[in-house]
Amino acid sequence: MQNFPAGLSKAEIDRVRNELQTKTARLTSPELEEILYKPFPVLDHGFIRVTDYMGTDASIVQAARVSYGVGTKKVQEDQSLINYLMRHQHTTPFEMCEIKLHIKLPIFVARHWLRHRTASVNEYSARYSILSGEFYLPEISQLAQQSETNKQGKSSREFNRADADEVVNILEKFCEDARESYSHMLNDLSLARELARIVLPVAVYTEMYWKIDLHNLMHFLKLRSSPNAQYEIRCYANIILEILKKWLPFTYEAFVNYKQDAVFVSKKSADLIKRMLRGEKIVWEESGLSKGEWQEFKTTFELKD
C-alpha cells in the first residue's frame, strides 16, 4: 500500500513524489502538483505541506452551472462566473473543492486554528506518543511589535531592547526546563505520557493533518490573515494564501478582491456614502454613528477631518 511518512529529507520527498506519479482522469491543478508533499517552513520549527487536494477552478464552475442553471446562457466565461459567485456570496459551489494539509505548529496556534469547526483533523496525540520537545521562540523584532499592538490599553511603558533580551532568556530557560522535566518524568520516573505532558507550555510544537473545503478555507483565511489575527497564525495563513494562488488562480483573485480586502458597510454608513457622493459635507454629530464607528468609517475610506 502506498503511504507517505512525515519528516523526510528533500531528496526522499522527490523520490516518493516520483514513485507516486500515476495517471488520473480527475481534474488536476498543475501548479499544485509541483509542490505536493513539499514542506514550506513557517516560524522557527513549523511547516505546512499539501498532502492531497480535490478539484480545480473548473469544479466550481461545473457545480454552479448545475445549481444556478447558468449553463443555459451561451457565453459565460469561467472566470467571470467565479467572480459573480464570490461577489454574490453563492458559497455552495466553493464547497466542491477540498485540500488536505500537514501542519506543524505551536499548541497556542493550534488552539486558535481548531476553533474553525467545519474541517477534519487528526492531531498528534501526547497521550499515546512522546512530543518532540521543540518550542516556539519569537524573534526579538516580534516581541516589541506585538507588545505595541496587543497591550489592550495597559501601561504606557515602552517595550525596549533590554526587555526583549530578558524575555528571550526567560523563554529559552523555561522551555529548556520544561523539556527536561518532561523527559525526566517520562523516562526516569515512568510517569504516564498523558500526565507528563501537562508541564509542556503552549509554545510546544504539535502536528496535524487538516482537511477542509474551499469555502471554509477562505473563511479561515479571511479571519486569520487579517491584521487583527495574532502574528503567528498569520504566518501560516499567508503560506496557505500562496498555496491557494497556485491551486485555484481564478478563485484566489476573486477571494482577494471580494473577500479578503472587501469592506462590510452598514446600512447607516452606506447612507452616509450616498450623501457624501452627492456632495454633502457630514460631521460626526450628524452621522448617526458611534464615535468608534465614525473613526472606523473615516479610516476605511481615507477621509480627512
Place this chain on the structure above:
Amino acid sequence: MQNFPAGLSKAEIDRVRNELQTKTARLTSPELEEILYKPFPVLDHGFIRVTDYMGTDASIVQAARVSYGVGTKKVQEDQSLINYLMRHQHTTPFEMCEIKLHIKLPIFVARHWLRHRTASVNEYSARYSILSGEFYLPEISQLAQQSETNKQGKSSREFNRADADEVVNILEKFCEDARESYSHMLNDLSLARELARIVLPVAVYTEMYWKIDLHNLMHFLKLRSSPNAQYEIRCYANIILEILKKWLPFTYEAFVNYKQDAVFVSKKSADLIKRMLRGEKIVWEESGLSKGEWQEFKTTFELKD
C-alpha cells in the same frame, strides 16, 4: 479550462476521460479510476456517477498513525488497522477521504437524501431552469411489495394485480397531466418558472452534485441500505456500496462487518446473552425487556421459542 458536461453518450464519456488523463502524485484508486464519470443507471430514469474523489485506504492509515501514534508500533498491517479503527469507532481518520457524485433522482428521494446535513450539494434549480419532466414510475412488483411492508398497521386488505394496474394507470396519466400543465403554463402563459414548477409531483426527477466525506458516507449507507429505508433510496445506496468496494476495498470490508451488518446490543440484552452463554434458560417475563424488544432480540440472535 477543463470541464465535464452532464448527459454525454458512452462514446463521448470515453473521449473526455481520455482527454482528461494526466499525471498526478496524489494517492489514486486504480479501480475507481476505471469507472470515473461513467453513469450507473438507477430506477427508471436515474443514475449515479463518480465525478471526483480524494484519498484511498492509505489516507486513512496515514491520518490514524499521526493521531493515535500507532505508527510507533513496528508491524501493524494496514488492513487490521482499518478494522481496528472501525471496530472502536475512531471516526476521524475516515473523514480524510471524499467522494463527489453526480446523481439523478426523484424529488421524494432527494428529500430523504438531503436530510444528511454534513455534505455539500448543488442541485438543479427549478427557479432558474426548466425541469426535464421525467417522472419515476414504480415497477408493478414493487407496488405490491412496498404496500405489504409500509402499511403501518392499516387495512388488512391484500394489494392485488388489478390494483397495481390501476395504480400504474393513475400515475402515468397524472404525470402526463403534470408535464402538460407545467409546459403550458411556462410556454403559452409565460408564468414564472418558480411558480409553474409547483404543480410538479415529488416523483419528478432532479439532478445534483453531492460531495461527502467517507465517515458521513458510511453513515448514509448504513441508514439508507437498511431494509427499513424506502426501496427507492436503497437502490441508490446499493450502487454506492459497489462504488465504495472499488474505491476502498479494505474500508468496504470493515464497513460491512463492523457497521452495516453489525448489531447494537443494549446493556440489558448483553447481560441476557452472558447469562444464556453460561447455560441459563431465560423466558420473556424474566428478561427485563419490553415485549417488542424481546421480539427483536430473539430475531437478531435467531432464538427459538
Place this chain on the structure above:
Amino acid sequence: MQNFPAGLSKAEIDRVRNELQTKTARLTSPELEEILYKPFPVLDHGFIRVTDYMGTDASIVQAARVSYGVGTKKVQEDQSLINYLMRHQHTTPFEMCEIKLHIKLPIFVARHWLRHRTASVNEYSARYSILSGEFYLPEISQLAQQSETNKQGKSSREFNRADADEVVNILEKFCEDARESYSHMLNDLSLARELARIVLPVAVYTEMYWKIDLHNLMHFLKLRSSPNAQYEIRCYANIILEILKKWLPFTYEAFVNYKQDAVFVSKKSADLIKRMLRGEKIVWEESGLSKGEWQEFKTTFELKD
C-alpha cells in the same frame, strides 16, 4: 408529562399556555413569552409559531465578555457591545441563543429552507402518515409580479389577467386531481403511503419543527428576506423577523443595520469610493469593474450617469 399538540384552537392555546406557566430562573424574554405557541398565519394555509427558545440579548453579552475579555472594561453598554460584535463579525456569542419553531409550509418552500444545514429538523413523514392534502395556491397579484422578475431573460410577452385566471384554474384543478388520486390509491387500492404520496405536487403543505441557533438564523434571514429570494419563503422570513424583534430587540436592530441592509463592497469598489470622495469623477471605462458590477455599484450608491 407536559406536551403540546399542534392544531389547537385559539382558546385551547390560551388554556395550555396558562397550564404551562411555571417559574424559571433562566433568562426570559417577556415579549416572546407573550406569543409563545401562538400561530402566525403565512400564505394561504401555512403558519409559524414559536414553541421554545433559549437566551436573550444578555446571553450574547455574557458569552462575549468571557471570550473577548471585554468584561475587563468598566463601562461598556450591552447594546453597543452587541453592535460591536455584529459589526466585526464576531459570530460565536450569537450561537448562544436558540429558537424552536413549528412551521407549516409548502414542500417547494421546505426544500429551499432545508438547504440551511446547521439546524435541527423533524418533519412530518409522508411514509408513515397521511398528508393533509392542502395545497398552496398563489394569489393572482403574485402570479404577475413573480413572472415579471423570474423570467430569466425569456419571452418578452407580458403576463396578463386572463393568463392569471387560467393559471389559477389549472392549479386548482390539478391539486384537486392530486388530492383525489392520492386518497383513492391509499384508501381504495391500499397502496403504500410511501408510494401514494409520489403524485403529490411540491405545492402540498407539510409541517416541521425547526430548531436553529441565532447566528445561523440571522444568516437564514439575511438570505431569505432578500428581494432575490422567492416570494413565498420571504413571507416566512418576514414573520420570523417580527419574532426576532420581540425576542432580542438589541440584536434585531444590529442585524438590520449591520447585516440585512448592509452592503458588501469589493476592494476595487472601495477604492473607487475613496477616489470619488476625494472629488474624482470616474467613468466605467476607468473603473476596472465589469459592466454588470459597475451597474450594481451605481445602483447601490445611487449614482447618476
Place this chain on the structure above:
Amino acid sequence: MQNFPAGLSKAEIDRVRNELQTKTARLTSPELEEILYKPFPVLDHGFIRVTDYMGTDASIVQAARVSYGVGTKKVQEDQSLINYLMRHQHTTPFEMCEIKLHIKLPIFVARHWLRHRTASVNEYSARYSILSGEFYLPEISQLAQQSETNKQGKSSREFNRADADEVVNILEKFCEDARESYSHMLNDLSLARELARIVLPVAVYTEMYWKIDLHNLMHFLKLRSSPNAQYEIRCYANIILEILKKWLPFTYEAFVNYKQDAVFVSKKSADLIKRMLRGEKIVWEESGLSKGEWQEFKTTFELKD
C-alpha cells in the same frame, strides 16, 4: 438588562437565582431548575455549572411524533417512545434539547473537549485577558493509576510512592515558575499578553461557555465517560451525567442502557453468538476473529477459556 457574572459566592448565587425567578410558558425541568447556576467542583480548581437549557423529555416525544407519525397510535407511552428512539438510533428528536454549561478546566482537557465540533463555545481569551495562573496538580493516587494504564507497552518498571512525590514536587515547582515568569513578563516587562502566555503549561486552567444539543452531548458523554478516556475529562463527564439525570430522567435511563453501556457487535461476532446460543463450542482458531478481537469478545461476554 439581566446578567450573571461568574465567580460568585454561594450566597450571591442564591440571591441572583431569586432575582431572576420569573414566569415562563416554556417546558421546564424542575430538578434542573434547582441547580441552575450552582457550580459543581471538578478536580482541584475546576467546576461545571448549568447556565441555561432548553427542552425536557417531552420535547423529544413531541418532535418524534411529528416526524415518525407515531402520534397516530393511540396509547404510546412517552418513556417507551424515548427508549424506542434511542434503541433504533433515531437521533433527530434528541437534537431538540440544548444545554449551556459554564466550565473551568485545564487546557489539556479543553483540547480534548473541543475536538467535539458540533457545539458552540466562547472561551476565555489569553490574548485579551490575563489568565488566573491556577494549575491542575494531579492527586498522588492518580499518578500511579494512570501510569499503570497509559504506559502503552513502555517500561515494566513500577511507578512507586517515591516517584509520585518527586513528580508532585516537579509539577509544583514548575507551575510556580510558570506563574512567576508569566507575571514578570506581563507586569515588569510589558510583554504582550498573547506572547507572555506561551510559557503557560497545558495544566493551566481556562474557562468557557459551552452549548450543545442533547444528541451531541450524549455522544460526548459516551466517549468521555468511557474507561478509555483520560481520567481528568472523565471527572467532568461524570458530573454532566448527574446533570443529565436531573434534567431528563427518561432520556438518562435510555442513554445508560442503549448507549453508554451498550455493546457494538460485529456481524462476525453476532454470528458466533448465534452459534454458541445453539450450543456449539467455538475455539479461537475457528472463530474467524483476529486474536485481539477474540480477546475483546470473550471479555465483553464474560466467556471462560
